[in-house]
Amino acid sequence: xxxxxxxxxxxxxxxxRAACVLALVGLAFMVYSVxxxxxxxxxxAMSVGHGIGGLAVTFYIMAVILDARGRPPPDASEK
Amino acid sequence: xxxxxxxAAILITYLVRKPPxxxxxxxxxxxxxxxxxxxxxxxxxxxxxxxxxxxxxxGSCHVMGAHYADTLDPKSQSLAARHSRxxxxxxxxxxxxxxxxxMYGYAMTKAGGLRHVYYYHWGGYGEMTLEEAKQKxxxxxxxxxxxxxxxxxxxxxxxxxxxxxxxxKTELESNRVxxxxxxxxxxxxxxxxxxxxxxxxxxxxxREPPSxxxxxxxxx
Numbered sequence: 001x002x003x004x005x006x007x008x009x010x011x012x013x014x015x016x017r018a019a020c021v022l023a024l025v026g027l028a029f030m031v032y033s034v035x036x037x038x039x040x041x042x043x044x045a046m047s048v049g050h051g052i053g054g055l056a057v058t059f060y061i062m063a064v065i066l067d068a069r070g071r072p073p074p075d076a077s078e079k
Numbered sequence: 080x081x082x083x084x085x086x087a088a089i090l091i092t093y094l095v096r097k098p099p100x101x102x103x104x105x106x107x108x109x110x111x112x113x114x115x116x117x118x119x120x121x122x123x124x125x126x127x128x129x130x131x132x133x134x135x136x137x138g139s140c141h142v143m144g145a146h147y148a149d150t151l152d153p154k155s156q157s158l159a160a161r162h163s164r165x166x167x168x169x170x171x172x173x174x175x176x177x178x179x180x181x182m183y184g185y186a187m188t189k190a191g192g193l194r195h196v197y198y199y200h201w202g203g204y205g206e207m208t209l210e211e212a213k214q215k216x217x218x219x220x221x222x223x224x225x226x227x228x229x230x231x232x233x234x235x236x237x238x239x240x241x242x243x244x245x246x247x248k249t250e251l252e253s254n255r256v257x258x259x260x261x262x263x264x265x266x267x268x269x270x271x272x273x274x275x276x277x278x279x280x281x282x283x284x285x286r287e288p289p290s291x292x293x294x295x296x297x298x299x
Binding site for chain 1: 080083086087090091093094097100105108109111112113116119120122123124126127128130131136139140192193195196199200
């Protein structure tokens with residue numbers, strides 16, 4: 001099973017939570033590069049930080065699309 | 080920073096409260112995951128790129144310590160130090176002189192900077208002593224006179240009346256002779272040159288009283 005398929009198997013709240021955590025990690029890279037503008041922090045912010053942020057947005061968009069397509073809600077424990 | 084803080088506040092609030100995913104929450108998440116992080120990413124990129132053009136940033140790697148110290152020395156008469164005292168170069172003197180110019184100059188300069196980072200962390204520069212660095216680290220390609228000519232246009236009378244300039248015009252344009260060479264305007268960083276003549280020239284320049292403008296520098 002591909003990574004994409006595995007991500008699609010996740011429930012909407014799980015995807016949103018993953019997106020939130022990923023975005024926080026990406027933001028941490030960016031903020032660190034501003035506070036400590038050394039070579040590696042700047043490079044990491046502009047590569048890893050932006051990459052993680054992009055992945056977070058992708059997860060969010062996937063979650064919204066899955067939600068809009070009437071995907072059955074996750075089981076009660078998710079709420 | 081403010082955008083990152085607002086985005087983080089929205090995301091942490093969502094993670095803690097876990098509200099049902101209605102339209103209002105989706106909009107908030109769009110702000111927290113899309114809009115504010117995009118602003119934070121753009122501003123951190125601009126800030127980071129700006130920081131990489133500062134002299135202090137270049138001097139933050141220990142192998143550039145001698146270069147950095149020389150630019151800060153008010154008595155140094157090296158080409159780099161004299162230019163660093165010029166307010167038009169100032170805190171960005173390394174970048175202004177070493178940046179590539181032209182359509183893709185900025186991108187090419189930053190790509191070259193990535194190579195420096197690679198060499199520093201994985202290519203052995205990081206383990207070098209300062210003395211080793213002064214001996215072993217060199218420009219990857221000959222210094223381009225075009226960089227000098229960004230300011231020194233070489234079209235004014237003061238420049239053209241110097242016989243050496245006129246006789247070497249072709250060589251200067253084709254980079255076969257560097258403006259920053261012994262016998263011309265001197266090495267930019269003479270302490271990295273290890274010939275006896277270079278050391279002597281550097282010592283002589285260091286003894287010279289600083290003059291605000293030399294005749295051969297008035298060639299803009």
